[in-house]
Amino acid sequence: MVKAWAGIAGIAALGLSVLAAGEAQAKVEGDTVYLGAAVSLTGKYTTAGEHTQRGYDLAVKTINDAGGITVGGKTYRLEVIYYDDESTPARGAQLAERLINQDDVEFMLGPYSSGLTKAIAPVTEQYGVPMVEANGASLQLFNKGYRYLFAVLSTTEQYLASAVALAAELAEREGRDPATLKLAGAFENDPFSQDIRAGVLADAEKLGIQVVIDDQLPPELNDMAATLAKTKALKPDILVVSGHSKGAALAIRQVEEMRVDVPMLAITHCDSADVIGKFGAASEYTLCASQWAPTLSYQDDVFGSAADFAATFEAEYGYAPPYQAAESSAAVLVFADAFERAGGFDKDAVRDALAATEMQTFYGNIKFDETGKNIAKPMVLYQIQDGAYVVVAPTRWAASEVRHPTPPWSER
């Protein structure tokens, strides 16, 4: 027995020493600056997690290929240390500890989803590690007084506000009182979608729109037939669905299968779920909230215009970049810019430089308010028209008129 225990103790010691041996990298080593990121490579956010990672990778590669960043007269390359958070917050928090304590990372890129960001932000905050995140939109992240959290994206309450406003505007144009409109909503029961729900309900109340369905969808989203059956019966004017990529694909598929006629369908995550590629004509007329569009007129020195970014991304990965990839790339640009302005790699100097960010990227203008959220970039609303995403709102970037109402399935 003593031998057995000795053997076991030996294995344990070996394990610990291997763990310790992994501890080689530091925040800035030679000419390389390490950024840490936990992303979802497995689990329910796999699709969007991959877009996130590719966004980071593409920006890092593009910056490095162009000679890297110049800080205090010396050029540095960027590199990202990744871990897979398995789409669970418990894992995310542990990995953040690991990145900071074992890998000695002093700058973090965000994970995918609001839930993961909520779990990781307290850790980075505690260690005073600046984190620029691109995929945690929940408004609740920005009322906790975090000083080291910066988000390049627009927050949740703005996602579908333009869709609700558009419905009201169209109703007025048709000579109808917006207060006679009926809205149906189905939202996944997760931090992001519940925030979307709060935004939509607030907008509906403001415009006097009646909410006839307000359903919660489970996180393992595989079926929303119950909601759609009610939709058929109650005939709302707008159907709003939010549930990340899986929710987007599910909504389009089941609305077609069940032949649900609704004048306006507004969802999130269309491009991330590739609904045009998967469902073709069935996805026509759908309105999609988007953080970004390749047709917008922003540009920067690294990628060029929004369209240039889209072309670079497609050449690298073989598909058009969803906005999750674009905003992830933008997060890296923000870090690069802050390093150069800080003139060094002191965590607090970089944090202050981040707070003072005022720049335009291909993804949009970026300027953080005191809570760390980007207040310089609006959301856009796409409509799927003839197999393409076309910006229809806000009017400043609209490339086309919105097609409304969606004809019934019998005529499509």
Next chain:
Amino acid sequence: MTLRRQPLLMLAVAAAGVALPFVIPDYRAQIAMLWALVIMAQTWDITGGQTGYNSFGNILFFGVGMYASVVVQRDVGLDYFPGLVLGMVVGAGIAAALAVLLGSMILRMRGHYFAIATLGLGIAAGEIAGGWDYLGAGSGLSPPLFPAPPGTANLFFAYLFFGLAALVFVLLAALYRTRFGLALNAIRDNEDKAEAMGLHTGVYKVTAWTMAAFVLGLVGGAMGNMLGFVDPRDTAFAGATFGVWMVLMAILGGKGTLWGPVLGAVIFHITQELLWTHLLGWQRVALGVIIVGIVVFFPQGILGWARTRWPARHEPREQGSERA
């Protein structure tokens, strides 16, 4: 293992527990998690190993503790540490009360029927918490930030969980030697005979499960604070991770033994951390292969295997209880 050697081993583990956070300070978060996992495996083994009642629903008590603690911290308005302690105790109390209530209903079922009945507990609790606005519903809850300089939170939780694990170990070691422990083993070995001999098996089973629930409530309460975010399905009622792991660790080490769950948790945690680092994206596949390997090659767990391999070196009583 002889009684002479056991204190030596305990001393070694205790020394490791005290020293580790300072020997490898960068790993404090993992060390804290390690001891928490040890407790989860230990408590699962009270019913799963010693009593022969495999529960897949113990995650319920963990999650209840986590929610109760964060809600108490949010609503009672105490400072961080008093709030945390009160929260943990309240959580453990609610978890224990739930165990008494549920246990007196479903612990009447035997064997597989009980196991299946417990499967739904964690899932149901996750759905309830996910729909209850008072608990933050699907958006979850954030506990208050730890009020001390960076790194000290991990140190605190590493010692908290270590102290709790050591306490649980010592208490269980004492408990399994008493008549109560023998009664649990008797239930495992032949419940009808135990009943025929005059044991109130129901009382013993419910008491055993309640003890497990109380400790898990404490662990959950502290874990919510350590992780920094309470999500209904992914951190609190996380059946697919913590819920399965506690069963797995006890079986891996050797269920129905005192050291088995501890050993299982240590090996499981280290293996998992290594896989996470070196097999990015494939860690779950590797873990699955390891689980299959364990079940095929060590169906009795590592200690069970060691016993079969070196039968002479074991204390007769422990061996006897395994065979009876």
